[in-house]
Amino acid sequence: MRNWIFNILLIFIFSYNNAQNFIFKAYVDQNNISTDDYIRFTIESSERVQLNNLQFSDFVIKQGPYTSSSSQTTIINGKFESKNEFKSTFIIAPKKSGRLVIESIKVNFEGKDYQTNQININVSKGQIKNSTSQPKNRSNNSKLFAKITCSNFNPFIGESLIIKYKIYQSSYHIRNLEITDYDLPMINDFWTELIEPKNKQWKEEQEIINGISYRVYTLKKEIVSPQKSGKITIPSFEVATLINRDFFNRGTSKLIKSNQPTLTVKKLPSNAPKSFNGQVGKNYKLSVKxxxxxxxVDQALDLEMTISGNGNLKQIKFPTLTFPKDMEKYPEEVKSKIKLSENGVSGRKKLTQLLIPRFHGDYEIQPIEFSYFDITKEKYQVLKHPGFKIKVNKGANQNISQDEDITNYPSNMMKNQQEDVEIISNNIHHIRNKTVLYDFSNPIFGTRMYWTIISSIPISLVILILILTNKNKFTDQEKIKLKKIIKEVNNGLDKLNENIDQTESKIFYQEIYRLWNIYLVNKFQIKLSELNRGKIKDILIQENISKENVELMDKILNNCEMSQYSPLTNKMAKETLLESQNLIKNLEKNVA
Incomplete structure (x- = not known):
């Protein structure tokens, strides 16, 4: 009985989910043909629908429909997910040449109308057929390309954008695809944050472009904010692939290269308020408590200021707070709760300030103002919070009446009151009740102090000579700092070596990459925003580093990037660690 009830509930849940997520679309295998060719036209839906008497004004149905269906159900952490797929495929041929259209297909599902997008087909004139002509090889129509997409090509300075690095594969022409190598660019003039996928890799998607269905593989997603105005080009990336390899076929190697999108970054308006500190975004809120x-007196109070919204919150600067002089201020504490997603950067930042008033009276904290540039309204927005009035009462020690006999109070209170007296004139002092007298009648010559002073003179001269001869070691702060950094990097590599078997491959390579960034930025004085493999290679060549070491550096950085998207073996990790340690030793020998 329980099993019957459970099965009925499952059917109800699946039916409800399917009704909520009904999918209906159409696509073709190619959109540039001649009058001698035909097209495979497919209608796909997530539920079975009735297609009656399909007719096309510019095409004739040669074969079909060929129908197929599939169903998949998963239960993850108690959450049910079902996916149904129903396909009807037609073989159609054009009636004429020119720019033809496959009209939208309309259906009704559970009382609601759905329709597909119309598809444009470019048809050229074909050749005259004869009995000896061979079938046209359609492999040239295979579709495989890489693409960089951007959420906005005309942003403002500081506006957050989503950049995606994708590979598109036409499922009609390519049975399977293997990615053997790729090199993603490091872009300059942007503040960058990487979006991490939930399950260590991005889920495969499907997109229809110009009527053709593609399987889409995402290599990387990142949030970027341009740091300068004008035209900025995002470098292309290359992907080495192996197509249609199986048991009977070695497959075909193909190198594909992506586009190079160019962004036109707009300057912010010149009428910025005085409180503007470069923050760009939307839906900001200011809260002060x-x-x-x-x-x-001497009691503590907390001031909390919270700024929330959608924008580059990691670079936010809090408004400058001014407090009365008699109110002691302790170091502020800043906490962040920031989320990175495909919607950008969102969250909040909170500043907590501890204050202690030292004197009684009425105090006032000035109004607080925060401004930002709103990308939706395209103008500056000013958020204000009114000031605070604080009343500080006298403490217990300050309520003592002057008429009371001070002899009734403890001696330590008397002492504190005496020390707190502010000297207004130098001719009035406290009476000292203890005096120490010294006898200066005996000469110092021949005493222990005399010989101590005499013997210290040559020792002082030796120390002075040592300091002068090693002046550079003590005064060259850059070299001292660099030595500390190199020691820190080597210690980091040693720790990785100790825990290499317990460390996950991705985390291991992230740490290797971080240590190399620290070393290269400080060793060769490279700005972090300009750090990329090409720049590093050029600098090493300028420093006359051997070709083997330059190639080894490029190999290490390439392994670090590859590990973020495909796991590498433990053996490769150990090789990378050993190569890093040896390369740092070689660089220290050859570069002053």
């Missing part, structure tokens, strides 16, 4: 507005 004070823990109490009436307290006694």
């Amino acid at each position: 004070l823990s109490k507005q009436e307290l006694n």
Whole structure:
């Protein structure tokens, strides 16, 4: 009985989900043909629908429909997911040449109308057929390309954009695809944050472009913010692939290269308010709280300021807070809760300031103002919070009446009150009740102090000579700093060596990449924003580093990038670690 109830619930849940996520689309295998060719036209839906008397004004149906269906159900962490797929495929041929259209197909599912997008087909004139003509080889129509997509090609300075690096494969022409190698670019003039996939790799997707269905593989997604105006070009990337390899076929190697999108970055308007500190985004909010507005002297109070919104919150600068002089300020504490997703950067940042008033009276904290550039309204927005008035009452020690006999109070309180007296004139002092007298009648010559002073003179001269001869070691702060950094990098590599068998491949290579960034930036004085493999290679060549070491550096960086998208073996990790240690030793020998 329980099994019957469970099965009924499953059917109900699946039916409900399918109704909510009904999919209906159409696509073709090619959109540039001649009048001698034909097209494979497919209609796909997530539920079985009735297709009655399909007719096309510019095409004739030669064969079909050929129908197929598949179903898949998964249960992950108690969450049910079902996927149904119903396909009807037609073989159609053009009636004439020119720019033809496959009209939209309309269906009704559970009382709601759905329709596909119309598809444009370019048809050229074909050749005259004869009995000896051979069938046309359609492999030239295979579709495989790489593409860089950007969420906005005309942003403002500081605006967050989503950049995706993708590979598109036509499922009609390519049975299987293997990615053997790729090199993703490091882009300059951008602040960059990498979006991490949930399951270590991005889910395969499907897109229809110009009527053709593609399987889409995402290599990387990142959030970027341009740091300068004008035209900025994102470098292309190359992917080495192996197509249609199986048990009977070695496959075909193909190198594909992506596009190079160019962004036109706009300057921010010149009428920025004084409180503007470069923050660009939308939906910002300012909240300021004070823990109490009436307290006694030497009691603590907290001021909390929170800024939330959608924008580059990691680079946010809080408004400058001014407090009364008699209010002691302790170091501020900043906490962040920031989320990176395909919607950009969102979250909040909170600043907490501890204050302690040292004197009684009425205090005032000035109004707080924060401004940002709103990308939706395309103008500056100013957020204001009114100031605070704080009343500080006298503490227990300050309520003592002057008429009371001070002899009734402890001696330590008397001492504190005496020390707190501010000297206004130099002719009035406290009476000293202890005096120490010294006898200067005896001469110093021949005493222990005399011989100590005499013997210290040559020792001081030796120390002075040592300091002068090693002046560079003590005064060259850059060399001292670099030595500390090299020591830190070597210690980091040693720790990786100790834990290499327990460390995940991706985390291991992230740490290797971080240590190399620290070393290269400080050793060769490279800006972090300009750090890329091409720049590193040029600098090493300028420093007359051997060709073997230059190639080894490029190999290490390539392994670090590859590991983020495809796991590498433990053996390769050990080789990379050993190569890194040896390369740093070689660079230290050859570069001053």
